[in-house]
Amino acid sequence: MTKIGFSPMPCIIWRKQTNAPNKFMGSGTLPSGAYVTLEHEYILIFRKGHKRKFIHDKDKQKRRESSFFWEERNQWFSDVWFDLKGTVQNLTEKETRQRSAAFPFGLPYRLINMYSVKGDTILDPFFGIGTTMLATMTGARNSIGFEIQSDLIDYSIARTKKVFPILNKEISKRLDNHIEFVKNRENQKKKLKHFNSIYKFNVVTKQEKFLFFNKLKNIKFNHLKKEFNVSYFDAKNSFFEKEKTLFNWER
Ligand SMILES: C[S@@+](CC[C@H](N)C(=O)[O-])C[C@H]1O[C@@H](n2cnc3c(N)ncnc32)[C@H](O)[C@@H]1O
Structure with missing residues (x-):
């Protein structure tokens, strides 16, 4: 990576959730010959070129809209992640998940929110069953995926x-968590100085004032191009209600 011009940044240790009953191998609770179990993976982070600049007003606005919450920042930008669970991966059959080595939805979703802005294009060289693509859709980003095992493609489309x-x-969950955070802060008599007028709640930093998530409205699949097209609700319509999403299955 460094040879082709990427700069290494501090990496993250992802503590995986493993609940397998046989995870402790060896002689039960007797010393001394057991092995520790491997329950983490490294997330390597590299930057391509120089630090990204946002010069034009339009780009600055997009960046502000793509802001994350202050309390998310404090958790996400730690180098050890303990807390990743998600709604989406629970819906994927265990066997396929194991076969495809899919990771939890929260993993790419968080990384995408940390390192890109809405409208960016994320490249996934190891598409698997498309968890990264789902995360990019949820974050209002575009994506392109490559997968060598062609039988996974149909499965990932159905999934x-x-x-x-x-x-x-996943979006509502972030909003609900923030509302809970605001309640707790205010109970502790800690004032949140700024106001997000889109959601009409308080936020800690000035940067979060323009934050909003585009809820997903509609998805179409083009079989010929193997391409999904997603449409979104705008700021006004992306509130707390659970909007109905539609799926058009085009041939
Ligand atoms: C760890 S899985 C990715 C799982 C994915 N992140 C998900 O959650 O759905 C890695 C995938 O990369 C694919 N793969 C491996 N080598 C590849 C290559 N050279 N080109 C394209 N895909 C490849 C494998 O078939 C496998 O599905």
């Missing part, structure tokens, strides 16, 4: 159809 209606829940 996308199945989980699309619940992607908005």
